[in-house]
Amino acid sequence: MSDPVNHPAHYKLFPGQEAIDIIRAALTPEEFRGYLKGNALKYRLRAGNKDDLQQDINKAEWYRLRLISEAAKAAAELVEWPEVADINGHIQP
Numbered sequence: 001m002s003d004p005v006n007h008p009a010h011y012k013l014f015p016g017q018e019a020i021d022i023i024r025a026a027l028t029p030e031e032f033r034g035y036l037k038g039n040a041l042k043y044r045l046r047a048g049n050k051d052d053l054q055q056d057i058n059k060a061e062w063y064r065l066r067l068i069s070e071a072a073k074a075a076a077e078l079v080e081w082p083e084v085a086d087i088n089g090h091i092q093p
Helices: 019-026 029-045 053-078
Strands: 012-014
Touching: 019 029, 029 053
Parallel strands: none
Antiparallel strands: none
16 A cells, blocks of 8 residues: 555655655755755645645654754764874874
8 A cells, every 4th residue: 555645656756765765865955955845845835735734744744754854964974083193192993
């Protein structure tokens, strides 16, 4: 059975890949986060006008949570810990 929120059948393009995987590969991380943000907003704005109201809200939430996850990954990559020396001047790993 198809999951219209998490894994819609019409987005399954190839075995093991969905449209969002192709989109992510084609965009920069920043562009992909913009795509996720735009889709979250789109589904909230049109909630109940195209598909079921709850389904649209669930889709908006799916995109919002994916955006948070992608933003957290990007933030973690930016963290660079400075080298720290002990009292004897030895660099700590």
